Ligand SMILES: [Zn+2]
């Protein structure tokens with residue numbers, strides 16, 4: 001089989017998959033560690049620690065002490081191309097090939113980047129101080145703006161895996177940004193669903209959701225002046241929560257430094273509460289924002305979804321896409337509210 005990564009579209013339901021054999025060479029230091037990696041006793045040297053910069057490709061963004069040289073120590077946050085990418089900027093060729101009207105493929109073109117969130121070898125994102133946590137959300141914005149300059153890229157998926165159970169393979173806290181020439185199915189579903197709601201009502205479904213959740217309060221976990229954290233109404237996993245801006249905004253790139261700091265503070269608090277309520281579960285968070293270079297859309301509204309691994313998906317989930325949770329979102333919200341640490345002053 002060719003080592004070139006390739007996108008393949010499911011012939012029936014249209015879901016895209018990436019076949020990336022090269023990924024199998026990546027180092028894994030968390031294998032078998034469940035549910036959350038907390039130890040620093042990894043056998044391999046950590047490629048994300050200062051002094052190991054030669055072990056990653058050249059940085060594309062860094063917050064570093066003035067006077068420190070690129071790709072050397074002296075940084076607080078680094079964004080580097082993934083050494084074992086699922087998609088590659090050099091994968092080329094015809095955009096789409098269709099075999100027998102059934103098998104649609106396209107080369108695995110794209111960019112895979114890693115946001116190394118701090119210089120210290122910390123496994124737990126809530127161990128980041130408020131400034132470090134804020135820098136993560138500023139770096140997301142800066143990379144989205146930069147990636148939008150490549151007309152071949154349609155979407156940048158910004159996400160984080162915490163714990164082996166949620167797919168993390170290295171213990172040093174980091175996020176990933178995978179930019180694709182296609183818009184992934186989950187985003188299409190949200191774009192189409194929110195567009196249909198807007199066509200019916202003239203309103204943004206996320207703005208309506210935020211207003212109703214605030215009025216009702218049962219699923220509200222926490223809020224700040226401009227952001228709201230609520231447990232998902234129809235969750236995939238118990239304690240799943242979403243964070244969204246209270247003011248309508250389709251594109252995350254529009255966030256200011258002050259709002260990024262406020263957002264970081266709110267998410268950090270709820271993650272601390274989640275760790276307390278659920279004994280540090282593994283989780284993913286992902287940013288859902290409009291496609292790259294999208295205009296401001298009246299029907300779409302960026303948000304962050306946090307998906308704790310509080311159960312193991314089984315037949316109904318994998319086979320039919322229907323998730324069963326045993327803790328109601330209303331009870332989960334009450335538990336998370338009860339576990340919240342005190343509010344911190346936003347930085348910046
Ligand atoms: Zn490290």
Ligand SMILES: [Zn+2]
Nearest residue numbers: 204207248301
């Ligand atoms: Zn909205």
